[in-house]
Amino acid sequence: MTTTGDEVRAVALSLARTTEQFEWQMPTFRVAGKLFLTLPENETSMAVRCPIADRDELVQAEPDKFWIAPHEVMNAWVRVRLAxxxxxxxxxxxxxxxxxxxxPRELTESE
Structure with a gap:
């Protein structure tokens, strides 16, 4: 499957209280004002929140799909190659x- 930035955008914007902004020369997505996704590298990847322990396991298991950007090593984020x-x-x-x-909790509890 070759996933596009437009497909990521459609999924993200289908989620409650999600907005898209353009920051840091890329599209960013927030829920109730909190950042949860970016589309860097000309929309060929996405950066998403991921607990560090889970992130490290993902990168080890599927390094062709997941990686950690150098500036995100200390943060709970992982990059995903859309292709x-x-x-x-x-x-x-x-x-x-x-x-x-x-x-926010009220959004996740109502799912």
Whole structure:
């Protein structure tokens, strides 16, 4: 599957209280004002929230799909190569998981 930035955008914006902004020369997505996704590298990858322990396991297990940007080593973020995603379900799961980590409790409890 070759995932595009537009497909990421559609999934992200389908989630409650999500807005898109353009910051740091790239599209960024926030839920209730909290950042949960960016589309760097000319929209060929996405950066999403991911607990550090989980992130490190993902990178070890699938280094062609996941990696850590040097400036994000100390933060709970992981990069995902869009062209390496298996299908739309995987895209939706990754984006939704990142959204849940940033969303206010009242939004995640109502799902």
């Amino acid at each position: 390496a995603l298996d299908d739309v379900e995987e895209l939706e799961a990754i984006v939704t998981d990142s959204w849940r980590q940033a969303a």
